[in-house]
Structures are given as structure tokens and as C-alpha cells.
Amino acid sequence: MKKLLSGNEAIARGAYEAGVHFAAAYPGTPSTEILENLAAYEEIEAQWSTNEKVALEVGIGAALAGARVLVAMKHVGLNVAADPLMTFSYLGVNGGFLLVTADDPGMHSSQNEQDSRQYARFAKLPMLEPSDSQEAKDFVQEALRVSEEFDTPVLLRSSTRISHAQSLVEVGERREVSIRPYSKDAAKRVAMPANSRRRHVVVEERLQRLRQYAEETALNRLEWRRREIGVICAGISYQQVREALPEASILKLGLVYPLPVQLLQEFAAGVDKLYVVEELDPFFEKQIKALGIAVKGKELFPLTGEIFPNLIAEKILGKPLTVPPVIKADSEEPPPVRPPVLCPGCPHRSVFYLLRKQKLLVSGDIGCYTLGASAPLEAMDSCICMGAGISAGLGYEKGNPELKGKVVSVIGDSTFFHSGMTGLADVVYNRGTTLTLILDNRITAMTGHQDHPGTGRTLQGQPTVALDIGAICRALGVQRVQEVDAYDLAALEAVIREEAAAPEPSVVIVRRACALLDKSAKTACCIDEEQCSGCGLCMQLGCPALAREGRRIVIDAALCVGCGVCVQVCKFGAIMKAGEEDA
Amino acid sequence: MPKTTSIVMGGVGGQGIVLASKILAQVIQDHQLELKVSEIHGMAQRGGSVLTFVRYGTAVHAPLIEQRQADYLFALEKLEAWRLLPYLRTGGTLVCSTQEIKPMPVIIGQQQYPPQIIPALEALAADGTLGNFLAINALEVACACGQPKAANVALLGVLARTLEFPVDSFLHALAAVVPERFLAANREAFLAGFHAV
Numbered sequence A: 001m002k003k004l005l006s007g008n009e010a011i012a013r014g015a016y017e018a019g020v021h022f023a024a025a026y027p028g029t030p031s032t033e034i035l036e037n038l039a040a041y042e043e044i045e046a047q048w049s050t051n052e053k054v055a056l057e058v059g060i061g062a063a064l065a066g067a068r069v070l071v072a073m074k075h076v077g078l079n080v081a082a083d084p085l086m087t088f089s090y091l092g093v094n095g096g097f098l099l100v101t102a103d104d105p106g107m108h109s110s111q112n113e114q115d116s117r118q119y120a121r122f123a124k125l126p127m128l129e130p131s132d133s134q135e136a137k138d139f140v141q142e143a144l145r146v147s148e149e150f151d152t153p154v155l156l157r158s159s160t161r162i163s164h165a166q167s168l169v170e171v172g173e174r175r176e177v178s179i180r181p182y183s184k185d186a187a188k189r190v191a192m193p194a195n196s197r198r199r200h201v202v203v204e205e206r207l208q209r210l211r212q213y214a215e216e217t218a219l220n221r222l223e224w225r226r227r228e229i230g231v232i233c234a235g236i237s238y239q240q241v242r243e244a245l246p247e248a249s250i251l252k253l254g255l256v257y258p259l260p261v262q263l264l265q266e267f268a269a270g271v272d273k274l275y276v277v278e279e280l281d282p283f284f285e286k287q288i289k290a291l292g293i294a295v296k297g298k299e300l301f302p303l304t305g306e307i308f309p310n311l312i313a314e315k316i317l318g319k320p321l322t323v324p325p326v327i328k329a330d331s332e333e334p335p336p337v338r339p340p341v342l343c344p345g346c347p348h349r350s351v352f353y354l355l356r357k358q359k360l361l362v363s364g365d366i367g368c369y370t371l372g373a374s375a376p377l378e379a380m381d382s383c384i385c386m387g388a389g390i391s392a393g394l395g396y397e398k399g400n401p402e403l404k405g406k407v408v409s410v411i412g413d414s415t416f417f418h419s420g421m422t423g424l425a426d427v428v429y430n431r432g433t434t435l436t437l438i439l440d441n442r443i444t445a446m447t448g449h450q451d452h453p454g455t456g457r458t459l460q461g462q463p464t465v466a467l468d469i470g471a472i473c474r475a476l477g478v479q480r481v482q483e484v485d486a487y488d489l490a491a492l493e494a495v496i497r498e499e500a501a502a503p504e505p506s507v508v509i510v511r512r513a514c515a516l517l518d519k520s521a522k523t524a525c526c527i528d529e530e531q532c533s534g535c536g537l538c539m540q541l542g543c544p545a546l547a548r549e550g551r552r553i554v555i556d557a558a559l560c561v562g563c564g565v566c567v568q569v570c571k572f573g574a575i576m577k578a579g580e581e582d583a
Numbered sequence B: 001m002p003k004t005t006s007i008v009m010g011g012v013g014g015q016g017i018v019l020a021s022k023i024l025a026q027v028i029q030d031h032q033l034e035l036k037v038s039e040i041h042g043m044a045q046r047g048g049s050v051l052t053f054v055r056y057g058t059a060v061h062a063p064l065i066e067q068r069q070a071d072y073l074f075a076l077e078k079l080e081a082w083r084l085l086p087y088l089r090t091g092g093t094l095v096c097s098t099q100e101i102k103p104m105p106v107i108i109g110q111q112q113y114p115p116q117i118i119p120a121l122e123a124l125a126a127d128g129t130l131g132n133f134l135a136i137n138a139l140e141v142a143c144a145c146g147q148p149k150a151a152n153v154a155l156l157g158v159l160a161r162t163l164e165f166p167v168d169s170f171l172h173a174l175a176a177v178v179p180e181r182f183l184a185a186n187r188e189a190f191l192a193g194f195h196a197v
């Protein structure tokens, strides 16, 4: 039966049908739904791990123990997991092991657009890349087979346009695979110099055998059409090329590393002009040129962002696909942009309002709260990667003594568990004095509300220990640890002022569940027009429920959840919760 | 070349674009056609612009739609219709809700909400740039059916008017996609939209 599945659903389905026993991940767009879908199969034990490095390491243990394993992450997650990945390559597997990494060309929801294919070459591991949901499912099954046959971890690269595009998939049944017997093999699995010297040789030999596999596998496919133009491509670019150049011959690579040398030579010899269409890095192009094959790639196509059919047609055929004039909305002024914003009632809002008001240097981090950098809050000085908020904050005051007493590091609860704890230990150990605000909204909100070690619930819904952030901070040596309600503006303001200036490390846990999770009945706030001076102070909160209409400020009762932060900001007592007007 | 139909669906995060595209996808699937649906998740969901592409026909390669390629533009908010207009080919169909949701740059007074969107669209329809222009206030229609959240489905009713699929296919798809307890109100909203134009 054919079902309409997203790439992520198809990857999960492929793992299910391939008999995968265990799966782990840390959420990250566009990879998150892989584990969410896997979690629904009771035959599979699936877990959110604390971060990607941990997910990979747990997965490694499970594969060595004999299980078939899938681990998933977004592209930047692979940076976090790179250390175990590089050495896992030397160890080999026992049960089949597949690592899915989802790239984000065009940065629809990421802080960079690195090309994960480089990791395959770096770690000397095979990498597959599907071009639609059917292939996503099929490739997972082949990848696990290859993993066991070649005794290697295997990578599968997805991208936003594969993970989040739905197409029809033929679904099948699960084929049970028994857990492979475990036997100790320390010479193979204890990575220390004497063993690793031997294992590196094995890795290089394995790569040679994989090169042979690349020549033979059906993952790579020659599509002969007209011979004037030949294009080498993979993944989403294959679909874009098919759209743009329906007549061109194509070498479609399903195995993107290692490359099939003879196949490339055969294809090059069979066409008049040879092109590579690949998003981001010239990964194929450089390897093909190194073989002495003349090919055009990045001299035509950008190194940044996505590559669409019109551009392909324009660069290769000399004309874009469609030429009717663009219907312009308005010739003079582009329409106002609609950037993402903190939701009405978001507990992060008050924090950034106050940080801006107190003119503090904010070392930010990644999560919904990164939106605190946007107008009108604009209360963030830098944001690098998950966990960097606390450690970079320490660096600010170490690098410039004048900043001492002004540096506030901001981090979310999920991010604190992910990679904030080691940074906080560093602050304490190295006699820092920064204030760390842990924005504890009780969930991983940015990626769509996943559980984490602080929520007391596992991915598959089992109750578990809820780790206590305050106790962790105290155990890490922070003496000054306080908790405050994100909706209590006065208390929050006082504690930030006091703790930012404190001559020792301090932590303030700002508590309040994500407003989207609170399903209780809401009483919206309303404005007393007599009292409202129209000063617009409340507008500095950047709340979507507030708007200015001429001189007046209005509240959209359909959006307002009655958090009451604007009530506390107003100097004229003009805002109140509905129903409390007469009080 | 086999004909592919391309539909761009846009709105504001939270308006239910994804559900509307799901229902439409179900209709297309029920007619045994090839299709691809492409969504943008993530940051876009926090009240930002949301965009979904639906392409169907006998064979579909790219899941994406580029400027000037859409046969239909379905917009749940008029500023989004305005913004997404370049996707539509000349003579294409625009189905749009006249609802207004102010984006943050407008709320904080940095930019102005374009005041004349609907008259400008009407002018484009009058000179034939738009082949077909259908606008309703989908929110009001849905509210009248007692389910403000069904504005997406009310506007889908308008789109259904212009597509080649019979109305029964939509009702069937609604029942397959919408949870039981919301079904009656959604059916009513869909039919109200369908008969509103």
C-alpha cells in the first residue's frame, strides 16, 4: 500500500521495517520527527538523549551489544557527536548502525549551513543520500545491511527538503532481526594506541572495499537520455535537475561517499558536456576533478543556499524555465516582513525586557529565547551554538575586565542539560562572576515540545526522575542559586540587578511553563482607555497581542493569554486582567 | 511534458496551513495522482510566515515551487497573499482570506501594514493578470459556524470551487483527516466557504 510520508516518517518506517531495536537522538530541525515517529513503534526502544554526543555513544554501546541501531540529529548535532564518530569508525559495529544527519541548506531553521558530507570523508565512512521519501525508506534498509556486511557505521544524509517533503511510499512489514550475540573483543573495541594502529589499517582496507561496492550498488544509477548534457547529482538536487532538464542524462548518486570512480569515468565519456549540481560545498566536484575529469560545477552554481530548477536551466541551458513577468504586489515598497516572534504569554519575554532595560551584556544561546535578539527586545549580544552562552559569557569578562559585573549568560533548560553544565563548572572553577539565567520553561520548546532530563518523562511516555536544575547548579559549586517566576516582574528585576553585580558566580532559574503547554482557560487582559496615555511602554515587550491604533493601545483578546506582564510594565495602571476592572 | 498542478499555500503560523494542505493532499491521493507536499517547519511556526507547496499530476519531480510557477495561490491572510503573489503565474487563481494579522514590525511601528491590498488585487483581477480572484473573510465564515479555528477549512471550501475534484472528495478527505469531535463544525465551515463565492 502507498502512503504519503514525509522523509522523516519514511526514515522511521524504514528503520522499523529493517528490524531496528534501538534508537536515540537529540531533537533538532529538520531531524526531530524521525525519533518522534520511531517512538510510536512498540518493538523499538527509542529515547531522547541529553545531547547528540550522548545519543551517538549510547547508540554505539547498543550496536556493540548486538542490536540494530538508528541515531538521528541535525547537521550541527554531528559537530557535537564528532568525537565518538571519528573513533567509532575504527571500532566497527556488531549490530547494524545508522547515523542520520539532516542538513539545512538555506538555513530555514539553523545557525549555519555546513555540508555534512564532509564528515563521511573525514571519518572514512559510507554515506547515503535519498532524493525522496521512498528512497529514504529504502536507503535506511540498505544502509543497515551495508553496516553489517562491511562492519562499519553508516551515515545517511537528509536535508530540509527531503525530511519535510511528503511523497508516496510503498510501506511493508517489519522483518524481525535477532540481536546478534555479544562476545568481548577488546583488541577491536578498546581504542588505545596499540589497537588503533591496527584498526586504522582495517578502516583504510574497508574503504577500498566500499569503493568497489560503490561501483556495483544500485544506489548509484546511470540514466541515459540525450547525450549532449550529463549531470552528476544526488539528493534533492536530483529532483531539481529532473525538473529543469528533463532531457539530460544523469548519474544519480545514492551513495555520496565513497564515489564510484569507474562509473564516473564511464558517464563522463558518454556525454558531451558534464556538470555537477550540488548544494553547498563542491564535494563531488573536487573529487571528480581530482580524477582528471573535466566538469563544471561551482563556476556556475553558488556555494551558499539552495539551488532551484530555474537557476539550473538558466546556467546549463542558457534560459530559465518560465519567463512570464512576475506579478508584483507593489512596485515601490516590499511588504512588511513577518519574522517569528515570542508567543503571547511566553515566559522568555519579561527576561529580555528587563535585560534590555538594565543595559546588561547578554551572552545568548539557542532556543526560542534566541528571539530575544529581535526587535523590539533586542537584548542579546551574541549567540553561537548550544551551550556557548555560559562559557562565552565567562570569556567576555575574562577578555575585558571592564565588562565584569555586566555579563549575563542566558540559556534554556533543555540547552542547559545539553551542554550548559560543563560551562557552568568552568565559570565556578575559574573564579568567574557572571550571572547565568536558566530559562526553565519545562520543555524543549523550539523544536516542538520534546521532553528532556528535567521533565520527568521519557520519549516513550514513561515517568522518570526529573533532574533538579537548582541542585545541579549547587553541586557544580554555585553558592548563589535562586528561583523566580518569569511573570513576577518586580522580583525578577530585583534579582537580576543584584545577582549581575555579585562578585561571584550566580544562577537564577527563571521558572514558568511554556505558554503553549498551558491549556487552562485564559482570561485576557484589557485596557482602560481613560487611564492609557498612549506612551507605548508596553509595546517594548514585543507581544503579538498588543498593537497601537493611532494614539491608543489595544489588546487582541483572541491572542492574549493573560500573563499579566504588560499589566506590571504599565506606569499608569491602565492595563488589567479582564474581570478585575472593578477590583 | 505531463502537466503538473502547483499550489502555494501560505498564512501565519498557527492558522492551520498544514491541516489545510493535509486535507488537500488526501483528496489528490484519493484520485490516484502522484503528489509531493513540502513544508517549512521550525522558526516559521512562532507566528512567522508559513508556506506549504503542493504539486500533483502524473509525475512530479521537484517538491518546490518557484516564482511565477504556481497555478493557484491559497492565502489565509491578505498580507501573506500580497507577499506570495510573485509565486503565481499570470492568469493563475488567487484564493485569499481578507483577514488581517499584523506582523511585529507593524505592531511596533517600524513598518506600515499595506492599506490597499484588496483593491490592488481586484485591479490585478480586472486587468486579467489574475485569472481568477476569490476572497472571503474566512475567519468570519468560520466564526459563524461556531469554530473560529476552522477558517483554514472555510477557505479550502473556496479553493475547492476552483479545482477539478468533486466536492464529495473533499468531504471524504475532511472525515479522514479532521478529528471526530471537530468534524461537524469543519464540514459546516467547508460548505459555507464553498457556497460563499
Ligand SMILES: Cc1ncc(C[n+]2csc(CCOP(=O)(O)OP(=O)(O)O)c2C)c(N)n1
Pocket (backbone or CB within 6 Å): A026, A027, A028, A029, A052, A074, A076, A077, A078, A080, A111, A366, A367, A368, A369, A386, A411, A412, A413, A414, A415, A416, A439, A441, A443, A444, A445, A446, A447
Ligand atoms: C547541536 C544542536 N542540536 C540541536 C539544535 C536544535 N535546537 C535549537 S535550540 C534547541 C533546544 C531549545 O530548548 P530550550 O533550551 O529548552 O529552549 P526553549 O526553546 O524551550 O526556549 C534545539 C534542540 C541545535 N541548534 N544545535
